[in-house]
Amino acid sequence: xxxxxxxxxxPVTWGLAVLFVIAIxxxxxxxxxxxxxxxxENTRNLSRLTFAQTYRAARKIYATERGGARRIAVLGNxxxxxxxxxxxxxxxxxxxxxxxxxxxxxxxxxxAGLGDLEVLSRHLxxxxxxxxxxxxxxDDLLATRFxxxxxxxxxxxxxxxRDGPIPPGSVAERIDRWxxxxxxxxxxxxxxxAALIDRLFPExxxxxxxxxxxxxxxxxxxxxxxxxGEAEAAYQAWRRDPTIERFVAYLQIGSAGHLxxxxxxxxxxxxxxxxxxxxxxxxxxxxxLGNRRWKALVLVMPENPLLEQDVTQQYHRVGFSDRAFAxxxxxxxxxxxxxxxxxxxxxxxxFIDFDHVMPDLSGFQRPFxxxxxxxxxxxx
Numbered sequence: 001x002x003x004x005x006x007x008x009x010x011p012v013t014w015g016l017a018v019l020f021v022i023a024i025x026x027x028x029x030x031x032x033x034x035x036x037x038x039x040x041e042n043t044r045n046l047s048r049l050t051f052a053q054t055y056r057a058a059r060k061i062y063a064t065e066r067g068g069a070r071r072i073a074v075l076g077n078x079x080x081x082x083x084x085x086x087x088x089x090x091x092x093x094x095x096x097x098x099x100x101x102x103x104x105x106x107x108x109x110x111x112a113g114l115g116d117l118e119v120l121s122r123h124l125x126x127x128x129x130x131x132x133x134x135x136x137x138x139d140d141l142l143a144t145r146f147x148x149x150x151x152x153x154x155x156x157x158x159x160x161x162r163d164g165p166i167p168p169g170s171v172a173e174r175i176d177r178w179x180x181x182x183x184x185x186x187x188x189x190x191x192x193x194a195a196l197i198d199r200l201f202p203e204x205x206x207x208x209x210x211x212x213x214x215x216x217x218x219x220x221x222x223x224x225x226x227x228x229g230e231a232e233a234a235y236q237a238w239r240r241d242p243t244i245e246r247f248v249a250y251l252q253i254g255s256a257g258h259l260x261x262x263x264x265x266x267x268x269x270x271x272x273x274x275x276x277x278x279x280x281x282x283x284x285x286x287x288x289l290g291n292r293r294w295k296a297l298v299l300v301m302p303e304n305p306l307l308e309q310d311v312t313q314q315y316h317r318v319g320f321s322d323r324a325f326a327x328x329x330x331x332x333x334x335x336x337x338x339x340x341x342x343x344x345x346x347x348x349x350x351f352i353d354f355d356h357v358m359p360d361l362s363g364f365q366r367p368f369x370x371x372x373x374x375x376x377x378x379x380x
Contacts, residue, residue: 028192029184035063038198039205050110050152053081055191057107057120058157061127069103072372073127075117076135079301081108083357083364084135087211092369100376114140114278115150115166118285122159129294131375134285137301137355138324138343141278142269146261149278156190165284166277213360219352224254242348244309251353258353262315272323282331290335295379297338299371300325302346302364304354315354340371 028034041052064071074080089104105127107120117134124132143149150166158164159181168174180187213219216235221228234250251259273279289296307316321343329339350362357364 025183025185029188034188034192034195035059036195038195039203040194040198042206042208044206053109054153054156055194057109058188058191060105060107061123064103064105064127069101070130070376071127072102072104072131072133073124073129074106074108074133074135075120076108077112078108078110079137079356080135081106081110082359083362084368085209085359088360088365089369092365093372096369097373100373108135109153111151112153113143113147113149113151114281114285116153118164118281119154119157121285121288123157125293130379131372132289132294132296133299134289135299135301136328138303138321139265141272141324141327142265143278144265144268146264146268149281159187165281216361219358219361227254239349244306247306255353262354266313266315266317272327274327279327279331282328286332286335286337290337292336295375297340297375298328298332299340299342300328301342302357303343304348304351306348307354338375
């Protein structure tokens, strides 16, 4: 008499198990269990901010309702996250192009380097955009410990069968990337865990980034809390006497860390190398953006005109911006990616610090929305 086959070894058992896993996967990764509103996504805790913003970017890509609207996706870091928030840009798009049916998603993440933009670009097909904008600052070509080429998004959203321009550090990392590629629940496991914890133990919700600022004082109160009035007074003193020394004194109040980061970036940044790692990453990003599935452009971000007063070169390098812009342009154009030079868009009064344009108050959304419409019209 033959040995009876174990139920666990029967093909039908394995088939049912696979179907069960697929059902659980879909039930989580395609529902509000994972993608519903959370309190943690609005955190102002800097140690958790990039995780929260990466989660929000993933939700915009994978949980956007499909409709007739032409979708616009923006990749970048804090330089585009702050002044190109959805409410600011959507208001301007509605004003200048009311007949266009557009859906705009800012997928930027604080601290994102070129490697993070390259990883995020691997997910864009799921969003099916009509237009992709990569917002890149010339300083992003300097990979230092102050602005690494890869950050949190590359850890959480890496997918792909082939190694990218930055090879994995181990076989385990490569296998992890393959697992994330083929299995959505595994890909989003960190987000799923955070979302479930949020459902069970909700934390206080700080609310979304403000949809409007009516004054610099309101902005500084949001940024610096109890020191908002002090920052406003120092900022107005700089407006009356717009020297770089007074601007640095204003930044010392609530942005001393930014000053140290900018100094360190200038101090530690190496020479631009057309064959270096950052350019290889940039070339891979341009290759993916220029695949003709969508219109693509690079927006080279505004630079603070006050840096012209930096004769000691503590906060910038003379001539670096032009060399970096030429390298970005020369890398993008062979792939059919349009390059928009926005370095001189904004006056010095539009900047919060040496890097960032003010949200809402700067008016950045106006020329930005015009570029979006121009790009879409050229696509038609």
